[in-house]
Amino acid sequence: MDSRRRGRPRAYDADTALARARDTFWDQGFAATSLDELSAATGMNRPSLYGAFGDKQALYLTVFDRYRAAAREAMARALAPDRPLREGLGRVYQAALSLYLSGEAGGRGCFMIGTGAAEAVTRPEVRAALADGLHELDAGLEARLRRAVETGELPAAADPAALAWMAAALLHTLAIRARAGETRAQLEAIVAAGLDLICGKA
Amino acid sequence: MDSRRRGRPRAYDADTALARARDTFWDQGFAATSLDELSAATGMNRPSLYGAFGDKQALYLTVFDRYRAAAREAMARALAPDRPLREGLGRVYQAALSLYLSGEAGGRGCFMIGTGAAEAVTRPEVRAALADGLHELDAGLEARLRRAVETGELPAAADPAALAWMAAALLHTLAIRARAGETRAQLEAIVAAGLDLICGKA
DNA sequence: CCATTTTTATACCACTTCGCAAAAAATTCT
DNA sequence: AGAATTTTTTGCGAAGTGGTATAAAAATGG
Numbered sequence: 001m002d003s004r005r006r007g008r009p010r011a012y013d014a015d016t017a018l019a020r021a022r023d024t025f026w027d028q029g030f031a032a033t034s035l036d037e038l039s040a041a042t043g044m045n046r047p048s049l050y051g052a053f054g055d056k057q058a059l060y061l062t063v064f065d066r067y068r069a070a071a072r073e074a075m076a077r078a079l080a081p082d083r084p085l086r087e088g089l090g091r092v093y094q095a096a097l098s099l100y101l102s103g104e105a106g107g108r109g110c111f112m113i114g115t116g117a118a119e120a121v122t123r124p125e126v127r128a129a130l131a132d133g134l135h136e137l138d139a140g141l142e143a144r145l146r147r148a149v150e151t152g153e154l155p156a157a158a159d160p161a162a163l164a165w166m167a168a169a170l171l172h173t174l175a176i177r178a179r180a181g182e183t184r185a186q187l188e189a190i191v192a193a194g195l196d197l198i199c200g201k202a
Numbered sequence: 203m204d205s206r207r208r209g210r211p212r213a214y215d216a217d218t219a220l221a222r223a224r225d226t227f228w229d230q231g232f233a234a235t236s237l238d239e240l241s242a243a244t245g246m247n248r249p250s251l252y253g254a255f256g257d258k259q260a261l262y263l264t265v266f267d268r269y270r271a272a273a274r275e276a277m278a279r280a281l282a283p284d285r286p287l288r289e290g291l292g293r294v295y296q297a298a299l300s301l302y303l304s305g306e307a308g309g310r311g312c313f314m315i316g317t318g319a320a321e322a323v324t325r326p327e328v329r330a331a332l333a334d335g336l337h338e339l340d341a342g343l344e345a346r347l348r349r350a351v352e353t354g355e356l357p358a359a360a361d362p363a364a365l366a367w368m369a370a371a372l373l374h375t376l377a378i379r380a381r382a383g384e385t386r387a388q389l390e391a392i393v394a395a396g397l398d399l400i401c402g403k404a
Numbered sequence: 405c406c407a408t409t410t411t412t413a414t415a416c417c418a419c420t421t422c423g424c425a426a427a428a429a430a431t432t433c434t
Numbered sequence: 435a436g437a438a439t440t441t442t443t444t445g446c447g448a449a450g451t452g453g454t455a456t457a458a459a460a461a462t463g464g
Contacts, residue, residue, distance in 0.1 A: 007410020008460040029320035031233035035452060048412060050453070105323050113378055118231035118320035120381045121307050131382040162395030165375070166368065169396070172378050173371035176315055179322045180333040193364030194371070197399060209440020210430040237422060250442060252423070 014052065017042040021053075022063040027105050029115045030060050030126075061125060067111045068133040075137060079144040085153045086199045088144060089167065093191045096171055100178035101187075109179030113172060134168070141167045154199070163198055170194040216254065219244040223255075224265040229307050231317045232262050232328075263327060269313045270335040277339060281346040287355045288401045290346060291369065295393045298373055302380035303389075311381030315374060336370070343369045356401070365400055372396040 020041040025033050035056060039046050053059040078091035100109050108114060112133045120127040142164035148154040154163075174187055222243040227235050237258060241248050255261040280293035302311045310316060314335045322329035344366035350356040356365075376389055 005410070006408075006462055008412070010411065027323045029231070029233055031231055032321070032324065034450075036450080045413065046452085047414095047454075051411080056452070103323065106329075108323050109319065114319050114323075117311065117316050117378055117381045119234070120383070121229045121305065121310050121316075122231075122234065127308075127381075127383050131384070134379065134382055159395065162398065165392045165395050166371070166399055169368070169371040169375035169392075172375045173367070176319055176374050176378075177336065179319045179329075180336055181322070181329050182333070190367045190371075193361065193367050196364065197368055207440070208432050208438080210442070212441065236420075238420085247443065248422085249424075249444095253441080258422075 012042065012044050012048070012052070017044055017052070018063055018066060021059055022067060022111065025060060025063060025115055026108050026111050027103060030056075030119050057123070057125070061129060064112065064116065064126070064129050064133075068129070068136065071110075071112075071133070072136045072140065075140045079140060081144065081147055085144065085148045086195060089195060089199065090191075092141075092167075093170070093174065093195075096174055097178070097184060097187055097191070100175060101184055107178035107181055109177075110171075110175035113175040114179050137171065138164055138168050166194070167198055170198075214244065214246050214250070214254070219246060219254070220265055220268060223261060224269060224313065227262060227265060227317055228310050228313050229305060232258075232321050259325065259327070263331060266314065266318065266328070266331050266335075270331070270338065273312075273314075273335070274338045274342065277342045281342060283346065283349055287346065287350045288397060291397060291401065292393075294343075294369075295372070295376065295397075298376055299380070299386065299389055299393070302377060303386055309380035309383060311379075312373075312377035315377040316381050339373065340366055340370050368396070369400055372400075 020043075021038050024037055024041040028037070033056075035046050035049065038056070038059070039049055042049065044052065049059065053062055074095055075092055078095055079088040083091075096110070101107050112130055116126055116130040116133070120130050142160050145154065145158075145163045145167070146160040149156060149158050149160055170191070173190065177187060177190070222245075223240050226239055226243040230239070235258075237248050237251065240258070240261070241251055244251065246254065251261065255264055276297055277294055280297055281290040285293075298312070303309050314332055318328055318332040318335075322332050344362050347356065347360075347365045347369070348362040351358060351360050351362055356362075372393065375392065379389060379392070
């Protein structure tokens with residue numbers, strides 16, 4: 001249990017290597033990213049990359065799943081049930097925007113949507129991962145909205161599933177528009193309009 | 203004015219060649235599509251392709267612009283101002299769904315979003331084309347919604363720009379979800395929920 | 405100090421990629 | 435028929451592709 005591994009120690013840190021690989025895929029997409037670029041970005045040479053993470057698609061799917069888990073957890077944190085609905089949703093969108101606009105090459109949107117959608121038709125594994133990612137977010141939103149109906153934050157007649165779809169649609173449009181180059185101001189206007197429509201124009 | 207061109211006649215029809223190229227890009231994305239595949243799909247060999255449409259990106263942008271124009275015109279037709287708002291929007295989404303689900307390899311979503319977003323960060327021309335495409339649809343939706351407020355189809359307090367953003371968001375979420383493999387039934391449920399929220403739950 | 409183990413580094417492989425040059429083919433004009 | 439023009443066809447070439455075999459390096463165990 002205790003001690004250091006036996007052979008030559010690793011020169012890389014898996015977490016940071018995966019983060020670098022993610023950023024490279026994020027900007028360029030899966031197909032346009034070469035193993036040489038991934039090697040340069042991670043500082044690992046190709047055989048090490050291969051040994052650590054498998055082939056290019058396996059590496060991509062690993063990165064994808066980590067992004068997916070992070071997104072789910074961030075959403076759960078933002079939507080903590082003791083926080084008012086509108087404030088929680090506001091935090092979801094603020095967190096999304098700061099991710100989507102954080103690229104060095106300009107707005108890069110959501111990793112799953114921006115890079116996964118392109119591969120989804122020809123790569124069943126990517127399509128499944130994308131579908132799972134979307135559904136996790138749907139489920140997180142719907143759970144919080146259902147609770148809001150139960151506690152009276154929303155009118156009893158409100159349909160949680162329907163509102164969750166719209167809340168997700170708002171996220172998706174932000175993801176695409178950020179990647180298309182829209183400014184933070186534009187995106188925040190869209191968020192404000194969407195929140196009014198979902199939570200009621202308070 | 204009149205007559206046939208001078209040299210050897212073309213063996214291809216530009217319209218059908220562009221449609222075939224579009225379908226290939228649509229399924230596979232820009233980066234994953236090779237000139238050999240485009241050559242096979244169009245029936246033109248590589249030098250002919252190159253002579254007719256320029257390099258791969260020029261061909262892609264040509265296809266993109268044609269798709270964009272077709273989408274804009276289809277939306278204008280569906281939103282004819284003499285048709286009731288809800289019916290017009292319903293036609294927009296029905297037309298979108300039949301496009302988005304028409305692929306031979308399963309749902310393929312919107313060409314612009316599904317293939318353009320991936321390239322938008324690294325290719326400024328694609329990002330600009332994508333932004334233009336999105337904004338054209340925004341404008342079409344907003345114009346019709348503004349009219350609906352003026353004619354009393356929507357309450358005077360309704361904000362046409364805000365509603366147009368949500369209507370566009372609905373289109374975007376359909377584009378992504380279709381590509382992620384969701385069924386027509388799922389997508390139609392989302393459309394129905396969205397129409398209720400935008401037009402009022404009549 | 406040498407064997408063992410694990411990782412890194414170098415070099416290579418077969419294949420594909422985009423793009424183009426040069427030649428051949430099919431048409432119109434004179 | 436022959437020249438001119440436009441397109442298609444063939445084939446090439448330099449670079450890049452994903453992936454791997456082999457050798458070198460860096461650690462631990464005896």
